[in-house]
Amino acid sequence: MADNLSSDVIIVGGGVVGSAVAYFLAADPAGPDSITVIERDPTYETASTPRSAGGIRQQFSNPENIEIGLFGHHFVSHVAEYLSVDGDCPDLGFREGGYLFLAGPDGLDILRQNHVEQMKLGCDIALLDLVALEKQFPWLNCDGIAGAAFGRSGEGWIDPNTLMQAFKRKARSLGVVYIAGEVSALEHDRNRVSAVMLADGRRYAAGMVVNAAGANAGKIAALAGVSLPVVPRKRNVFVFDCRVPLEPAVPLLIDPTGVYVRPESGGFICGVSPPADQDPDGDTSDLEVEYHWFEEVVWPALAHRVPAFEAIKLSGAWAGYYDYNTVDQNGIVGAHPELGNLYFANGFSGHGLQQAPAVGRAIAELLVSGGFRTIDLSRFGFARFASGALVLERNIV
Numbered sequence: 262m263a264d265n266l267s268s269d270v271i272i273v274g275g276g277v278v279g280s281a282v283a284y285f286l287a288a289d290p291a292g293p294d295s296i297t298v299i300e301r302d303p304t305y306e307t308a309s310t311p312r313s314a315g316g317i318r319q320q321f322s323n324p325e326n327i328e329i330g331l332f333g334h335h336f337v338s339h340v341a342e343y344l345s346v347d348g349d350c351p352d353l354g355f356r357e358g359g360y361l362f363l364a365g366p367d368g369l370d371i372l373r374q375n376h377v378e379q380m381k382l383g384c385d386i387a388l389l390d391l392v393a394l395e396k397q398f399p400w401l402n403c404d405g406i407a408g409a410a411f412g413r414s415g416e417g418w419i420d421p422n423t424l425m426q427a428f429k430r431k432a433r434s435l436g437v438v439y440i441a442g443e444v445s446a447l448e449h450d451r452n453r454v455s456a457v458m459l460a461d462g463r464r465y466a467a468g469m470v471v472n473a474a475g476a477n478a479g480k481i482a483a484l485a486g487v488s489l490p491v492v493p494r495k496r497n498v499f500v501f502d503c504r505v506p507l508e509p510a511v512p513l514l515i516d517p518t519g520v521y522v523r524p525e526s527g528g529f530i531c532g533v534s535p536p537a538d539q540d541p542d543g544d545t546s547d548l549e550v551e552y553h554w555f556e557e558v559v560w561p562a563l564a565h566r567v568p569a570f571e572a573i574k575l576s577g578a579w580a581g582y583y584d585y586n587t588v589d590q591n592g593i594v595g596a597h598p599e600l601g602n603l604y605f606a607n608g609f610s611g612h613g614l615q616q617a618p619a620v621g622r623a624i625a626e627l628l629v630s631g632g633f634r635t636i637d638l639s640r641f642g643f644a645r646f647a648s649g650a651l652v653l654e655r656n657i658v
């Protein structure tokens with residue numbers, strides 16, 4: 262096998278995050294000469310991105326996540342300016358339907374505190390009391406609800422696969438090379454990663470390495486002797502039809518139980534994250550749907566919250582994996598403190614699709630100019646696990 266392959270930057274994983282990093286690096290006139298993305302499965306069969314629910318929002322508790330969400334919306338709304346190739350603009354299918362977070366009496370204070378942060382940063386989120394909520398969404402059963410927050414603009418959902426493919430296509434048009442291969446070893450000493458080894462024996466000498474391996478990021482980090490708290494956690498998405506027309510349209514609704522639902526292609530998709538004690542680490546090759554979550558948790562909660570959902574027909578389902586950060590459920594963005602040329606773009610725990618534009622831009626800023634230039638993501642660095650300065654996010658769905 263050839264042993265003289267090399268690249269200024271090697272990105273491990275060509276999902277939405279890896280491809281966003283590749284795009285922003287390639288689009289920067291001061292960017293590196295050679296950028297290589299190594300992707301083990303160009304069909305993306307088990308990757309998280311095409312299995313995502315596609316939601317984009319600003320309703321987070323951390324200022325960084327709110328700002329990331331604002332840029333995500335800007336990017337999606339201006340995608341033609343960023344990702345058109347030869348005048349061909351990707352259609353992300355953006356539906357600006359809003360997120361509707363419902364809060365019970367226990368959650369109302371947190372909802373209000375989050376809202377203060379969101380308004381400070383310029384989001385268009387309305388706090389609704391019960392009267393306003395019932396008036397605006399008459400199909401809702403407000404039993405047990407004390408208030409809600411609704412994204413009037415800037416929030417909704419997109420087609421995840423289209424965004425990923427658009428990043429990839431644009432990155433390639435700017436000279437990024439995509440290689441099909443599985444990274445199986447990282448050649449390193451205590452200070453840097455010098456080469457990326459593939460399972461078929463190919464060796465790529467690397468100037469800088471970006472871990473964008475999604476739910477398998479922990480395994481990639483381990484190849485360099487780094488313990489990264491990112492594991493695959495299975496999430497099931499259920500598809501159903503409802504004969505009763507609901508007006509006005511259902512937004513992306515988050516029940517206080519954690520169950521979510523949103524419209525999709527004339528029907529709906531829905532799901533829930535299991536409680537921590539029933540949420541084992543998984544293996545991304547296991548894509549079997551766990552229907553008991555629908556029967557025991559999701560459907561009862563939906564039927565209670567939206568009486569029209571008492572009579573629905575399950576028409577499909579799929580499973581995928583969160584790139585789950587077991588410590589604080591937030592992105593890990595930046596270089597390793599000792600292996601200074603190993604960068605992380607990992608651990609997004611269910612919000613990596615919408616964060617890909619801002620994270621791709623942030624990693625490009627770090628690699629090209631050595632610091633964050635737009636949103637300061639210093640708090641999201643790997644060093645927080647040693648210092649204990651965690652970034653807890655209250656609004657994880």
Ligand SMILES: Cc1cc2nc3c(=O)[nH]c(=O)nc-3n(C[C@H](O)[C@H](O)[C@H](O)COP(=O)(O)OP(=O)(O)OC[C@H]3O[C@@H](n4cnc5c(N)ncnc54)[C@H](O)[C@@H]3O)c2cc1C
Nearest residue numbers: 274276277278301309310314316444475581612613614615
């Ligand atoms: C059911 C579900 C619903 C979700 N809903 C939302 C949502 O509404 N909004 C939102 O923002 N996010 C959502 N997410 C999360 C989002 O999908 C992920 O955070 C995001 O897709 C992560 O992107 P990624 O590029 O890091 O990972 P991936 O898309 O998984 O890409 C990583 C790539 O790395 C490759 N790879 C792994 N190991 C190796 C190796 N050794 N060598 C080479 N390549 C390798 C994989 O093949 C894969 O293609 C959801 C996720 C799931 C599962």
